[in-house]
Amino acid sequence: DARVTQTPRHKVTEMGQEVTMRCQPILGHNTVFWYRQTMMQGLELLAYFRNRAPLDDSGMPKDRFSAEMPDATLATLKIQPSEPRDSAVYFCASGLVRGQPWVGELFFGEGSRLTVL
Amino acid sequence: DQQVKQNSPSLSVQEGRISILNCDYTNSMFDYFLWYKKYPAEGPTFLISISSIKDKNEDGRFTVFLNKSAKHLSLHIVPSQPGDSAVYFCAASASSNTGKLIFGQGTTLQVKP
Numbered sequence: 001d002a003r004v005t006q007t008p009r010h011k012v013t014e015m016g017q018e019v020t021m022r023c024q025p026i027l028g029h030n031t032v033f034w035y036r037q038t039m040m041q042g043l044e045l046l047a048y049f050r051n052r053a054p055l056d057d058s059g060m061p062k063d064r065f066s067a068e069m070p071d072a073t074l075a076t077l078k079i080q081p082s083e084p085r086d087s088a089v090y091f092c093a094s095g096l097v098r099g100q101p102w103v104g105e106l107f108f109g110e111g112s113r114l115t116v117l
Numbered sequence: 118d119q120q121v122k123q124n125s126p127s128l129s130v131q132e133g134r135i136s137i138l139n140c141d142y143t144n145s146m147f148d149y150f151l152w153y154k155k156y157p158a159e160g161p162t163f164l165i166s167i168s169s170i171k172d173k174n175e176d177g178r179f180t181v182f183l184n185k186s187a188k189h190l191s192l193h194i195v196p197s198q199p200g201d202s203a204v205y206f207c208a209a210s211a212s213s214n215t216g217k218l219i220f221g222q223g224t225t226l227q228v229k230p
Contacts, residue, residue, distance in 0.1 A: 004160070031216045042123070042222035043161070043206055048215075055215060091160055097216035103149055103168055106218060108160030 002026045004109035006092050012115045018080040021112045023092030024073055031097040032075045033106060034060075034067055037089040046090075049075065050097070082116045089113045120144045121209050123221035131229055136194040138224050140207030143188065147209040151218065152181060152192050155204040164205075165192070197228045 005024040013019055025032045033048040047057035047067040057067055064083070069075045079086055093106040122141045130136045140150075148169035153161035167174040167181045167190070174181050180193045194201055204225050208218040 033217075035220070040222070041119075043208075043220035045217065045219065048217060050215070056217070093160075095216050101149060101168075101212040102210065102216050103166065104216065105151065105163040105166065106216065108153075108162070110158070110160045 002107075004092055004094050004107050006090075006109035006112050008112055009110065010113045010115075012117065013082055014117050015083055016081040017116075018078065019082050019086075019114060019116075020079075021077045021090050021092075021114070023075040023077075023094075023109060025075065025092070025094030026107055027073075029094035029096050029107070031095050032069060033093040033095075034075070034077050035091040035093060035108075037091060037111070043091070046077070079114075082114075084116045087114055087116050119222070120147075121207055121219050121221040123205075123207055123224050125224050126222070127225040127227070129227045129229065130197050132199055133196045136192075136197045136201065136226055136228065138192040138194075138205050138207075138226065140190050140192075140221055141188060142190075142209050144209070144211065144219075145188070146211040147219075148212045149210040150181070150183060150190050151208045151210075152179075153206040153208060153220075155206065155223070161206055194226075197226075199228050199230050202226055202228045 034046040035043045046059045052069040089111040093108045095106040151166040152164040155161040183190045204223045207221040
């Protein structure tokens with residue numbers, strides 16, 4: 001049963017601390033996304049990768065957020081330093097994106113709920 | 118700049134009735150649209166999609182309608198069931214091979230028994 005796996009599921013930290021969220025995409029998927037769920041914006045795209053190369057990270061606050069994909073089985077999203085306004089649920093999603101036009105779907109993990117005090 | 122908008126934060130319907138969830142978009146380059154369903158403490162799951170070459174796509178109780186001239190799509194659930202109670206997200210993608218989905222704010226549907 002292939003699925004996207006995210007850790008940690010829950011994280012409570014204090015302002016100023018570093019937070020790292022991890023994602024294992026579905027094997028064989030070539031595109032990985034990081035989304036953040038907020039009440040006002042819904043699901044907000046932060047960054048995404050194709051074949052481990054970053055395609056777009058314009059949705060991320062550059063001064064404190066960073067996203068990497070050190071290998072095909074791991075994507076990371078790091079916040080340093082964290083702030084209370086970063087409190088949200090962060091989702092990782094993966095998909096097999098090929099062909100044009102693309103008419104597939106993305107598969108989401110269960111999310112990492114971050115609370116910054 | 119919210120390119121995909123779901124203007125109704127919540128919707129409540131009686132079991133057995135029709136649920137209609139609406140979504141508007143502003144980017145005329147969008148040509149592929151999806152609906153996702155999300156239960157609490159879970160990730161969103163794909164529900165149904167539609168390409169801009171169609172104006173309707175049906176899958177069981179779920180039908181998505183697309184009105185390109187109005188830049189509007191809707192999801193119809195008939196008949197609604199209590200298990201349909203969830204947050205529904207509309208998403209859009211432009212014709213390319215990036216796979217990037219732009220989501221709306223979501224609509225919380227409550228189906229009352």
